[in-house]
Amino acid sequence: MERLPIVVATGEAVREVPPEQAVVSVRSESKGRSRESVLERLTQRSAAIAAVLDQFAAAVERRESAGLHIRPQLKRRGEEVLAYHGSIATEVIVTDFTVLGDLMLKLGAEELTTVSGPWWRMRPGSRAGADVRQAAVTDALEKAGEYAAAVGARVDRLVEISDVLSGGGFGVGGGMMRSMAAQDSQSLELEPELQTVQATVKVTVTISEPTLPGA
Structure with a gap:
């Protein structure tokens, strides 16, 4: 053929x-003389962030912990710890953009909290x-x-x-x-x-x- x-x-x-979707990153920080005090404050700030997100539950599709970091600050010489620095990050995916600005402002008003975004996608x-x-x-x-x-x-x-x-x-x-x-x-x-x-x-x-x- x-x-x-x-x-x-x-x-x-x-x-x-x-x-x-709009992606927003939220990072709360803390500094203290002991690891335990830093962890305690980060736990409190994480709970405060969660409470804000609960107020906008209908607009938030997903929230995920993006990482917990704690590091010691040492003296210039030696291994003596001067303080501990910690941070905890949360990634938030928002689908209702009409309340996105209000959400970001409320998150940013929390103590020692930085909000970055949104990244549209x-x-x-x-x-x-x-x-x-x-x-x-x-x-x-x-x-x-x-x-x-x-x-x-x-x-x-x-x-x-x-x-x-x-x-x-x-x-x-x-x-x-x-x-x-x-x-x-x-x-x-x-x-x-x-x-x-x-x-x-x-x-x-x-x-x-x-x-x-x-x-």
């Missing part, structure tokens, strides 16, 4: 969509990725049809679809990052940054026998 000609075409799609496995991949496939097939029509043929059969780049990838933007400690500001307006979602795919198709000019 005669083998049909093959056409390979690349399709692309890019969309700008609203973010689905799409949800892992977001539907936006699937939509942009489908658009890229459509673009590739349209190009393949144009190539076939240019030689008097038509697309006959799809052979393969493959990603050229990581399909449905989410562009990483700088976002809006703030770092704040306790402050008196009463309001904080945050504008979510649009996220770039993109995909590039390659399709391979067979086409009917071409009809070339002058053939």
Whole structure:
């Protein structure tokens, strides 16, 4: 059986969509003469942070402890401990952006607490990725049809679809990052940054026998 000609075409799609999540980092610190006193204060501050997050439970999708650190401060010479420094970090994922500013202000008002963020992002496995991949496939097939029509043929059969780049990838933007400690500001307006979602795919198709000019 005669083998049909093959056409390979690349399709692309890019969309700008609203973010689905905002990531906020919260770090509380403590310093004391004993390890035990530092741990006790960190425990109290962690409980205070948890109480604030409980007030915004409907807006918070997930909260995770991101690390506890305690280190001794030694004298310049020798091993005598002058003090202990400690910190505990929490990562918070927020999905209701209307209260995000209020949440960050309340977290930042806690004693010796630093709040950083937000970092805007799409949800892992977001539907936006699937939509942009489908658009890229459509673009590739349209190009393949144009190539076939240019030689008097038509697309006959799809052979393969493959990603050229990581399909449905989410562009990483700088976002809006703030770092704040306790402050008196009463309001904080945050504008979510649009996220770039993109995909590039390659399709391979067979086409009917071409009809070339002058053939």
